[in-house]
Amino acid sequence: MTPTLTISRLTKRFQSVEALKQVSLTLAPGKRAALLGHNGAGKSTMMKIVLGLIPFDGGEVSVCGAHPGSASARVQVAYLPENVAFHPALTGEEQLRHYLALRGENPSQATELLSRVGLTHAARRRIGTYSKGMRQRVGLAQTLIGRPRLLVLDEPTSGLDPVSRRDFYDLLDGLSAEGTAILLSSHVLTEVEARTDRILILSGGELVAEGTLADLRTRAALPVAFSVRPAPGHAASLAAVFPEGVQGDDGLLRLSCSQAEKLPLLARIAALESAVADLDVIPPSLEDIYSHFSRRDGQ
Amino acid sequence: MSRILATAMSEFRIAFRNRWVTIATGMMVLFALVLAAAGSAPTGDVGVDRLSVTVASLTSLAVYLVPLLALLMSFDAVAGEVERGTLPLLLTYPVSRLQILLGKLLAHLAILGLAVTLGYGAAALAAIWSDPGAIAGLGSLWRLIWSSVLLGATFLGAGYALSALARRPSGAAGLAIALWLVAVVLYDLALLALIVTDGGGAFTTHALPVALLANPADAFRVFNLSAAEAVSVAGGIGGAAGTIPLGQSAASLLLWPLAAIAFAVAAFRKVMP
Numbered sequence: 083m084t085p086t087l088t089i090s091r092l093t094k095r096f097q098s099v100e101a102l103k104q105v106s107l108t109l110a111p112g113k114r115a116a117l118l119g120h121n122g123a124g125k126s127t128m129m130k131i132v133l134g135l136i137p138f139d140g141g142e143v144s145v146c147g148a149h150p151g152s153a154s155a156r157v158q159v160a161y162l163p164e165n166v167a168f169h170p171a172l173t174g175e176e177q178l179r180h181y182l183a184l185r186g187e188n189p190s191q192a193t194e195l196l197s198r199v200g201l202t203h204a205a206r207r208r209i210g211t212y213s214k215g216m217r218q219r220v221g222l223a224q225t226l227i228g229r230p231r232l233l234v235l236d237e238p239t240s241g242l243d244p245v246s247r248r249d250f251y252d253l254l255d256g257l258s259a260e261g262t263a264i265l266l267s268s269h270v271l272t273e274v275e276a277r278t279d280r281i282l283i284l285s286g287g288e289l290v291a292e293g294t295l296a297d298l299r300t301r302a303a304l305p306v307a308f309s310v311r312p313a314p315g316h317a318a319s320l321a322a323v324f325p326e327g328v329q330g331d332d333g334l335l336r337l338s339c340s341q342a343e344k345l346p347l348l349a350r351i352a353a354l355e356s357a358v359a360d361l362d363v364i365p366p367s368l369e370d371i372y373s374h375f376s377r378r379d380g381q
Numbered sequence: 382m383s384r385i386l387a388t389a390m391s392e393f394r395i396a397f398r399n400r401w402v403t404i405a406t407g408m409m410v411l412f413a414l415v416l417a418a419a420g421s422a423p424t425g426d427v428g429v430d431r432l433s434v435t436v437a438s439l440t441s442l443a444v445y446l447v448p449l450l451a452l453l454m455s456f457d458a459v460a461g462e463v464e465r466g467t468l469p470l471l472l473t474y475p476v477s478r479l480q481i482l483l484g485k486l487l488a489h490l491a492i493l494g495l496a497v498t499l500g501y502g503a504a505a506l507a508a509i510w511s512d513p514g515a516i517a518g519l520g521s522l523w524r525l526i527w528s529s530v531l532l533g534a535t536f537l538g539a540g541y542a543l544s545a546l547a548r549r550p551s552g553a554a555g556l557a558i559a560l561w562l563v564a565v566v567l568y569d570l571a572l573l574a575l576i577v578t579d580g581g582g583a584f585t586t587h588a589l590p591v592a593l594l595a596n597p598a599d600a601f602r603v604f605n606l607s608a609a610e611a612v613s614v615a616g617g618i619g620g621a622a623g624t625i626p627l628g629q630s631a632a633s634l635l636l637w638p639l640a641a642i643a644f645a646v647a648a649f650r651k652v653m654p
């Protein structure tokens with residue numbers, strides 16, 4: 083299957099800032115990729131280049147087989163900018179009717195689009211009176227116009243409440259099932275973990291990691307933490323068995339080991355039987371994995 | 382075409398909500414009525430009908446007001462979108478920058494057309510009411526209306542270009558006012574000064590007609606005055622109108638909007654969101 087989006091060795095610099103350095107990636111139809119990275123990592127810059135809004139200095143970008151920003155690419159790509167804005171004097175419905183007309187669709191679909199993002203009640207109110215989350219929903223609604231083959235969403239869930247976030251990802255699931263490729267950026271790791279196929283981590287303009295969360299977890303090989311609660315009276319004996327452990331004020335003994343040592347260590351603890359009251363195995367958190375990759379080149 | 386119309390619809394709606402339609406129409410009607418009232422004292426002893434005289438004075442009014450209204454409506458067109466942050470999203474839609482500008486132009490021209498038609502219409506009604514024979518001047522009224530729309534198109538295009546060059550509404554507003562002052566006020570003052578110092582010499586006979594055609598506002602004035610053969614009542618710079626063939630001032634009126642729009646599109650293409 084030919085990829086919807088192909089980026090190879092993309093380089094972009096703004097005067098003194100090198101915003102993107104030799105970034106390469108591909109996105110197949112129906113796949114959802116999440117772009118993560120610190121503030122100023124280059125996420126928005128990459129998206130604007132994919133949309134043809136700003137030129138780039140080196141490398142190649144192909145969007146649905148066309149040049150970014152070309153007429154044929156624009157027909158097939160929908161975009162949600164970060165901090166999306168609309169003219170405050172128009173109502174949500176009028177704004178969407180306008181966007182529908184610009185895409186050559188029937189403007190009467192505006193009502194249905196607004197109901198898909200839960201804005202039916204405010205359709206006839208001016209956007210100037212909308213809350214931030216409501217404006218964000220208008221932004222989402224306009225990305226659903228037509229049948230885009232590529233969705234580029236810059237922090238799409240910013241400003242959305244938790245329930246709306248879930249509804250939003252449900253909407254994305256439907257679109258990707260129909261073959262739309264989705265590239266989104268986010269700072270919320272938990273939602274990205276559950277609702278996307280692939281994670282891309284940008285750091286200082288470089289693509290430092292790419293893969294499913296499971297891939298990244300393995301590659302990071304971060305230590306697994308154990309938290310052991312000794313049975314009453316056994317604290318000292320436990321500490322003697324595991325001299326590498328750290329005894330906390332809360333009476334818990336904390337141990338850590340590599341992925342490969344996890345099962346042997348578990349067996350050793352289990353062998354102590356009644357000396358152990360309770361045991362928790364804490365895998366590296368998303369934040370741990372993310373910071374491992376994101377900070378790799380000394381941020 | 383449908384994209385241009387959709388853009389025009391949206392722009393018209395926005396202009397209406399921002400009271401631009403009311404302001405433009407109100408201003409034109411008010412000034413036209415004041416002119417009609419002021420000009421009603423001398424009767425038709427210049428040998429032309431009442432309406433043609435009114436049209437001649439409306440022409441002098443339009444030379445100032447139409448460019449002003451056009452610049453006021455257009456200076457925000459690109460800079461405002463940049464400032465509000467609506468431009469990046471718009472530019473990812475399958476619509477060209479030319480289509481966006483043409484859509485805005487269509488809406489703004491419609492508003493301008495409405496304003497001048499109502500304004501001049503009110504003055505014409507006043508003229509016809511006091512002198513039924515003034516009906517004979519309807520042709521020159523119609524000419525004044527469409528040439529005002531062309532003049533407006535030139536300054537709308539110039540306003541879009543300044544808006545794209547400035548990228549910030551405050552800067553664009555400053556440039557628009559400067560353009561209005563230079564093109565409509567200072568240019569004529571400079572010409573007048575030159576005529577006076579020249580005293581009917583080479584400048585007045587050779588350079589002046591070219592200088593008048595080179596300025597859209599003067600071309601508009603010359604066109605309407607010479608077409609109405611009302612040159613005698615105009616005097617001043619208008620007095621030179623008689624020496625310029627009608628076809629030339631008409632060509633200037635038609636070419637200026639095209640040049641202004643082309644310039645605006647070129648400037649808009651340089652705007653990076």
Ligand SMILES: Nc1ncnc2c1ncn2[C@@H]1O[C@H](COP(=O)(O)OP(=O)(O)OP(=O)(O)O)[C@@H](O)[C@H]1O
Nearest residue numbers: 096099101119120121122123124125126127128164
């Ligand atoms: N128009 C510009 N001119 C100069 N530098 C720019 C411009 N746009 C972006 N940059 C720089 O490029 C780098 C990447 O910015 P970008 O907006 O892509 O970051 P981001 O990953 O989207 O960050 P955030 O998470 O804060 O949205 C930053 O250092 C930024 O200062």
Ligand SMILES: [Mg+2]
Nearest residue numbers: 125126127164
């Ligand atoms: Mg960003």
